[in-house]
Amino acid sequence: MEFMYGAWRGTSTVKGSDGRYLGEDNASPAFYCEPIPTEYHICKFGDSRDGKQYNMTALHDMMKLWPEVMNLIDRFRNYYKSEFKISYKELTTVDLFVFSKLLVATTAYLIRSQKFDYENEHVPVELTSQTKLVAGVFMVGRKMIERGELFFNDIEPADANFLYEYADKHQVLISPRDKNFACAGSIRKIIELIDVTIRGWHSKSTAQAPEDLLKIVDETYKPAFEYGIKDLQMELTIKYAETVILEALLRADSGMISEKIKNPILEQVRSAFSCEFTDPKTLSDQKRNLLLVLNKLGSDPVEPRLGFEGNTPFRKFYLNYLEQIRSFAFSQQNEINALIDIPSLEKLSKEKVNKRINIIPRDVYRSFN
Known part of the structure; x- marks a missing residue:
């Protein structure tokens, strides 16, 4: 599977415990997907997405779990820094591409190694939510690689505001399948997500994913990263x-x-x-x-x-x-x-x-x- 489709596309049609596809509207191949009740709104975010439709249902569900998912991303960020022996505080653009790809692959690993009963929709929503969010970060990195951007490097700390503006300028926030649809989320929340991947989560919120999920994450992140x-x-x-x-x-x-x-x-x-x-x-x-x-x-x-x-x-x-x-x-x-x-x-x-x-x-x- 990995050779033909990669970890993201290969698992995008798997459902989370919330009953929604990992890839949402971009789940592929689409013929595997049955219709799921979804409310769409028109974008009024003040950027390239304006006038396009976004998935309000997915956004609403994501916001209910935002602190838990940010803490989970931060947990994996610490694993990443430890595994790659990184002593600097803020991740580079090369780091963000690798880190976000490894987060997506971690969910794929847990599915592919049957740690969860994915046929019965038991992939924890915290994991699928995390994967949906960081997929956007690796898409920004992929665009930089493809365009041969010289500011894609492993020396300077990444900047969340710059990466958002780059994503907006180069249509990364627009659905690759249907240009009438776009990424959900306010500009502020997108920048916050990117900033968490760069600098970590510094909120006072102590909300965490369930203990049984954290236990699985702690026990499997090494083979998941290897995968x-x-x-x-x-x-x-x-x-x-x-x-x-x-x-x-x-x-x-x-x-x-x-x-x-x-x-x-x-x-x-x-x-x-x-x-x-x-x-x-x-x-x-x-x-x-x-x-x-x-x-x-x-x-x-x-x-x-x-x-x-x-x-x-x-x-x-x-x-x-x-x-x-x-x-x-x-x-x-x-x-x-x-x-x-x-x-x-x-x-x-x-x-x-x-x-x-x-x-x-x-x-x-x-x-x-």
Whole structure:
């Protein structure tokens, strides 16, 4: 599951104990989801969301648990600082991306390892609420990586106001599935959430999640973080491979790849990715950002053994690199499966890896073989 969908999408159709989907309106695949009574209001927050609809039911339920969920996020933040041996007080933008991804993965781990009876909707609402909130934080980090932002770094403390303004400017608060819907929550609450992930929770409120949930969290955060790191390593490896392949494609001349093959590939890229993925400068900066995160995780990227240079045909370069990614993903997925105690994969085809990378159309890929 993790290879094809990642921890977030793979568990977004699971329900919490409140009967609501983990992914709410963005739960995917949507055909798994039955209609849930939901009240929508029109946004009047004074930002890019104005005039769009937001999920008032989910927002109302979230606010009832706000102190408990903030305390839970702060608890995980302390775990994160301990595991990564962080002595500085305020987290960086690289930290926020990794930390928020690990929080999402923690909920996925508890579901995938069957710590909760998710088929009977017993995933505690505190966990699903936490996951819904921090998913927005990692989406901001993902946008910064994709756009090759140079202020995405592991040196300077992050700033909550700046990150909110960035999210607003770059449409991160708008639903990726339907542009008529947007993230719920006032500007003040969004900034407060981001600030808690950066600096911790300093409220006088002592409200906590139930003791039995905290006990599970304390006992499982280490394997959950290990699961999350492996899931993130795999996602970043795929993203890094995309940039390497696109760089090779953009500089390939007619002697390396025919226009008949190159044009449908570029068409696929333009339909599947944002425009940043066809700009060489942004691709280079994007690779820099991916390497920053991999370095944070203590990981190396999978570099192509067969360099794309001289008269190397693009087909030969791609198939060799694809096999490297397939081998890495196969091993990584089986390590994940071992962590959550499910059977190992017997195989992982290059065609499936090609589909996951999503650059070479299926008919073009089949012509390569």
